[in-house]
Amino acid sequence: MINSIATENLAVAYGENLVVDDLDMQIPQEKITSIIGPNGCGKSTVLKAVGRILKPKGGMVYLNGHDIRSLSTKEVAQKMAILPQSPQAPAGLTVGELVAYGRFPHQRGFGKLKPEDKKIIQWALDVTRLSEHETTAVDNLSGGQRQRVWIAMALAQQTDLILLDEPTTYLDLAYQLEILELLFRLNREQGCTIVMVLHDLNLAARFSDYMIAIRGGDVIRHGLPEVVMTADVLKETFRIDAEIVTEPRTGRPVCISYDLIKDGVN
Amino acid sequence: MTREAILKYKRRLALRNLLILMGGLFLLLVSLFVSMNAGYSKLSILDTLNTVAGKGTATHELILFQYRLPRIVISILIGAGLALSGCLIQGISRNPLAEPGLLGINAGAGMMVILYALLLGITNFSSIFTLPFLALIGAAGAAISVYLLAYKKQEGISSERLILTGIAVQAGISALTTILIVNLDDMRFSIVSGWQAGQIWGANWQYVLTLLPWLCVLIPYCLYKAKSLDVLNLGDEVALALGMPVEKERRKILIVAVMLAACCVSVGGNISFVGLIAPHLARRMVGPKHQILLPVCALTGAVLVCIADTLGRMLIQPSSIPTGIMTAIIGAPYFIYLLVRR
Numbered sequence: 001m002i003n004s005i006a007t008e009n010l011a012v013a014y015g016e017n018l019v020v021d022d023l024d025m026q027i028p029q030e031k032i033t034s035i036i037g038p039n040g041c042g043k044s045t046v047l048k049a050v051g052r053i054l055k056p057k058g059g060m061v062y063l064n065g066h067d068i069r070s071l072s073t074k075e076v077a078q079k080m081a082i083l084p085q086s087p088q089a090p091a092g093l094t095v096g097e098l099v100a101y102g103r104f105p106h107q108r109g110f111g112k113l114k115p116e117d118k119k120i121i122q123w124a125l126d127v128t129r130l131s132e133h134e135t136t137a138v139d140n141l142s143g144g145q146r147q148r149v150w151i152a153m154a155l156a157q158q159t160d161l162i163l164l165d166e167p168t169t170y171l172d173l174a175y176q177l178e179i180l181e182l183l184f185r186l187n188r189e190q191g192c193t194i195v196m197v198l199h200d201l202n203l204a205a206r207f208s209d210y211m212i213a214i215r216g217g218d219v220i221r222h223g224l225p226e227v228v229m230t231a232d233v234l235k236e237t238f239r240i241d242a243e244i245v246t247e248p249r250t251g252r253p254v255c256i257s258y259d260l261i262k263d264g265v266n
Numbered sequence: 267m268t269r270e271a272i273l274k275y276k277r278r279l280a281l282r283n284l285l286i287l288m289g290g291l292f293l294l295l296v297s298l299f300v301s302m303n304a305g306y307s308k309l310s311i312l313d314t315l316n317t318v319a320g321k322g323t324a325t326h327e328l329i330l331f332q333y334r335l336p337r338i339v340i341s342i343l344i345g346a347g348l349a350l351s352g353c354l355i356q357g358i359s360r361n362p363l364a365e366p367g368l369l370g371i372n373a374g375a376g377m378m379v380i381l382y383a384l385l386l387g388i389t390n391f392s393s394i395f396t397l398p399f400l401a402l403i404g405a406a407g408a409a410i411s412v413y414l415l416a417y418k419k420q421e422g423i424s425s426e427r428l429i430l431t432g433i434a435v436q437a438g439i440s441a442l443t444t445i446l447i448v449n450l451d452d453m454r455f456s457i458v459s460g461w462q463a464g465q466i467w468g469a470n471w472q473y474v475l476t477l478l479p480w481l482c483v484l485i486p487y488c489l490y491k492a493k494s495l496d497v498l499n500l501g502d503e504v505a506l507a508l509g510m511p512v513e514k515e516r517r518k519i520l521i522v523a524v525m526l527a528a529c530c531v532s533v534g535g536n537i538s539f540v541g542l543i544a545p546h547l548a549r550r551m552v553g554p555k556h557q558i559l560l561p562v563c564a565l566t567g568a569v570l571v572c573i574a575d576t577l578g579r580m581l582i583q584p585s586s587i588p589t590g591i592m593t594a595i596i597g598a599p600y601f602i603y604l605l606v607r608r
Contacts, residue, residue: 077509
């Protein structure tokens with residue numbers, strides 16, 4: 001298996017507070033990988049450090065085998081798109097304008113859009129079904145549409161690797177599925193490597209080829225959904241007692257019910 | 267919306283922006299002309315036209331070319347410079363309340379002016395460039411200390427830290443300034459208070475010639491950075507994700523903003539509100555894209571200060587209301603209106 005991203009002894013801290021320490025993690029190429037874990041476990045932190053939005057305190061991040069620090073931030077942006085959690089668009093900016101920023105890593109100087117840039121922007125708008133809203137201000141859109149605009153911007157970057165931090169937050173069930181199916185299509189049709197942090201375990205298991213469960217900045221288990229979505233792993237990761245079955249429609253594991261573990265501690 | 271409708275919309279938008287730009291230029295010319303007519307010595311419109319055409323009397327030429335025009339040109343340049351500086355600072359801090367004064371620029375410059383009056387005690391300034399030069403140093407000094415205090419090794423500069431530190435430093439310098447002012451005698455006090463009120467005192471061609479080269483370099487550089495400002499406006503994380511070296515870019519733009527404001531303040535005195543109001547007005551007219559926002563903002567600032575200066579000279583004669591006070595009189599109600607409307 002070829003890795004898109006690998007980390008070695010990765011350590012990330014906010015100030016003096018070490019959130020992630022000594023993390024070794026591999027993200028397989030051309031697969032959909034989900035990072036799961038409880039609140040505050042460091043999953044967003046890991047994603048940001050991998051996406052060089054946060055400077056690690058120590059350790060290495062490799063992008064396609066290269067030390068990420070040896071590449072300029074612009075070179076990285078040509079290979080990897082990362083969408084932070086719930087970004088804010090400036091007031092009055094239109095959908096088309098925002099998506100066009102996705103071409104920024106590929107531009108020089110004054111940044112005039114070339115015809116091929118425009119074609120890519122149009123494609124990004126089309127696959128996210130936003131073409132109709134191209135001239136609408138982003139702040140006039142619903143939460144779900146807004147999320148799609150940001151994804152469209154990341155798509156316009158035209159990278160083989162896309163990192164997303166909770167792309168389905170604030171979305172209702174249909175929109176969640178829509179976003180994940182879009183990412184699924186990108187992966188299957190264009191061979192994009194997708195890495196995302198997801199809260200919803202069942203959606204993660206359904207759409208991922210690979211899962212990584214994190215707690216306290218450590219990888220508890222990584223592998224196929226069948227390997228990670230087990231009662232044992234969820235117990236260790238989330239401190240829940242979960243009931244896992246295989247969903248007949250998708251053939252993937254789902255968590256149908258769960259309880260807090262009531263052991264001697266509580 | 268169909269393809270054609272979108273294209274049509276884009277063309278209309280481009281036309282609209284062009285019209286706003288032209289309208290701004292036209293307004294600037296009108297206020298320039300009105301301003302030439304305004305003042306203690308009456309010049310009729312015909313006199314002004316004749317003098318501009320080179321057919322005026324010697325007195326008229328003296329009044330217009332040696333007294334009024336340099337002052338008007340200075341007010342226009344200062345307006346444009348401060349407005350752009352405010353736009354840059356609002357852009358990099360993503361805070362609509364940010365303005366050059368918030369980085370301690372006005373306070374730092376004012377402090378130096380007072381120190382100069384107090385320590386060296388010279389009331390009629392030795393060289394006409396001494397005061398602007400000192401004001402420049404004070405402005406830059408204050409801005410640098412704000413930056414250094416806000417800088418954190420691991421995270422660099424965050425917008426909130428920059429603004430909070432700016433407020434703190436500004437308050438500190440202002441307090442010191444007040445203590446110093448108490449110790450001034452009447453003569454020096456009037457000079458210092460004139461500066462504090464934003465009395466444009468650099469009203470001759472020499473000041474225009476010192477200010478102009480700076481602006482000729484800084485303003486085009488601002489326009490060149492329009493795209494960077496747009497991307498920074500998306501927030502640090504998104505800008506980083508798009509491959510922008512955020513910290514480096516922000517520092518560059520901050521330096522330009524400080525230089526712009528510092529040279530304007532050094533010639534014009536403490537002129538407030540322009541750097542805050544002009545970007546707001548411009549953004550309401552043309553939206554957040556800096557390529558069009560910056561030029562419209564510069565025009566807005568120029569018109570604003572030109573009008574403020576003209577009104578200041580017209581309302582109370584033979585003396586005048588300092589320009590800085592006038593911009594505040596115009597700016598404050600508009601700002602309150604903005605806040606109430608939200």
